[in-house]
Amino acid sequence: MPTQKLTGKPEELAAFIDKFDIFLFDCDGVLWQGKTLLPKTAETLAHLRTLGKRLLFVTNNSTKSRATYKTKLEELGIPCEADEIFCSAYSSAIYISRVLKLPRDKRVYVIGEAGIEEELAAEGVSHFRDEAGGIRPEDYDNFGPDEGVGVVLCGLDHEISYRKLARAYQYLRNPETVFLATNIDSTFPTHGKLFPGAGSMSAPLTYMTGRTPVSLGKPSQAMMDAIEGVLKFDRKRACMVGDRLNTDIRFGIEGGLGGTLAVLTGVSTEEEILEEGATIVPDVYLDRLCDILG
Numbered sequence: 001m002p003t004q005k006l007t008g009k010p011e012e013l014a015a016f017i018d019k020f021d022i023f024l025f026d027c028d029g030v031l032w033q034g035k036t037l038l039p040k041t042a043e044t045l046a047h048l049r050t051l052g053k054r055l056l057f058v059t060n061n062s063t064k065s066r067a068t069y070k071t072k073l074e075e076l077g078i079p080c081e082a083d084e085i086f087c088s089a090y091s092s093a094i095y096i097s098r099v100l101k102l103p104r105d106k107r108v109y110v111i112g113e114a115g116i117e118e119e120l121a122a123e124g125v126s127h128f129r130d131e132a133g134g135i136r137p138e139d140y141d142n143f144g145p146d147e148g149v150g151v152v153l154c155g156l157d158h159e160i161s162y163r164k165l166a167r168a169y170q171y172l173r174n175p176e177t178v179f180l181a182t183n184i185d186s187t188f189p190t191h192g193k194l195f196p197g198a199g200s201m202s203a204p205l206t207y208m209t210g211r212t213p214v215s216l217g218k219p220s221q222a223m224m225d226a227i228e229g230v231l232k233f234d235r236k237r238a239c240m241v242g243d244r245l246n247t248d249i250r251f252g253i254e255g256g257l258g259g260t261l262a263v264l265t266g267v268s269t270e271e272e273i274l275e276e277g278a279t280i281v282p283d284v285y286l287d288r289l290c291d292i293l294g
C-alpha cells in the first residue's frame with residue numbers, strides 16, 4: 001500500500017484520528033528537538049487527550065530515565081503519567097534483569113548517561129561507568145577481560161572516549177560477556193541538525209570485535225514487551241508516530257500496530273519515504289505533528 005501525505009481536510013484528519021484509541025509518540029524529532037518543543041506539540045497532544053485518546057511516549061533516547069522524562073515533559077507543558085513513558089534505558093534494564101536474568105554477582109559496564117544507571121538501579125542490577133577523561137598509562141596494563149562483567153551496555157554518551165571504548169573492548173574480548181545496545185540510531189536530531197547517535201557509540205566496538213550488539217530500542221520488539229509489561233492495549237487500535245523510518249515506523253509495522261504516521265521534523269525525509277522500492281513505508285505522513293490538527 002503506497003504511503004500518502006495527509007491533506008489538511010478536517011474530515012480526513014478526523015477520520016484518521018478516529019481509527020485509533022492510542023497513539024505511541026516517538027520523542028526526539030517528533031515532539032521536540034533537544035530542549036525545544038516543535039510547533040504546537042503541547043496543543044496537539046492536549047487535543048488528542050480531549051478526544052479521549054491514550055498517549056504513550058516511546059523514546060530510544062537512553063540519556064534520561066522514565067522519571068526524568070516525566071519531569072521534562074511536564075516542564076515543557078505536557079502533563080503525563082510515569083506509566084505513559086517508555087525509554088530505551090528502561091527496556092534495556094527490563095531485558096537484563098527479567099529476560100537475561102543477569103546473575104546478581106555480575107555487573108553491567110555502561111557506556112551512556114544517567115538514564116541507564118537510574119533504570120538499572122531501579123531493577124537492582126549492579127553497574128558501573130568509567131569516569132570521564134583520557135586513557136592513562138596505567139590503563140594499558142589494568143584494562144583487560146573481567147569475568148565479573150556480565151554485560152557491556154552501550155547507549156548515547158555525550159562524553160564518549162577512547163578510554164571508555166578501550167575498557168569495553170577488553171571486556172568484550174570475553175565471549176561470555178553479553179554485548180547490548182540501548183538502541184542503534186546512527187544519528188541524533190537536535191538543534192535542526194543531525195549529530196552522532198547511540199549507534200555511533202557502539203559501532204566502533206562492533207568494528208573492533210566483530211560482535212553486533214542486541215539492541216533493546218525500537219525497532220526491537222523488546223520495547224513493545226516492556227510496554228506490554230506495564231499496560232495492555234489493542235495493537236490494531238494503536239498508531240505509532242515517528243520521525244525515523246528504520247526505528248519508529250519499522251517498530252510500528254513489525255509490532256502489528258493499526259497504523260504508522262511519519263513526520264518530517266526529525267531524521268527521515270520525504271524523499272526517503274517516497275523512494276521507489278522503499279522497504280519501510282509509513283501508512284501516512286505529515287510535515288509536522290501539529291498538522292494533524294488541520
Ligand SMILES: O=C(O)[C@H](O)[C@H](O)COP(=O)(O)O
Pocket residue numbers: 026027028029058059060061062156183185186187188189196197198199
Ligand atoms: O542517538 C539516539 O539515541 C537517538 O537519536 C535518539 O535518542 C532517538 O530518540 P527518539 O527519536 O527515539 O525519541
Ligand SMILES: [Mg+2]
Pocket residue numbers: 026027028029030242243244266
Ligand atoms: Mg525520533
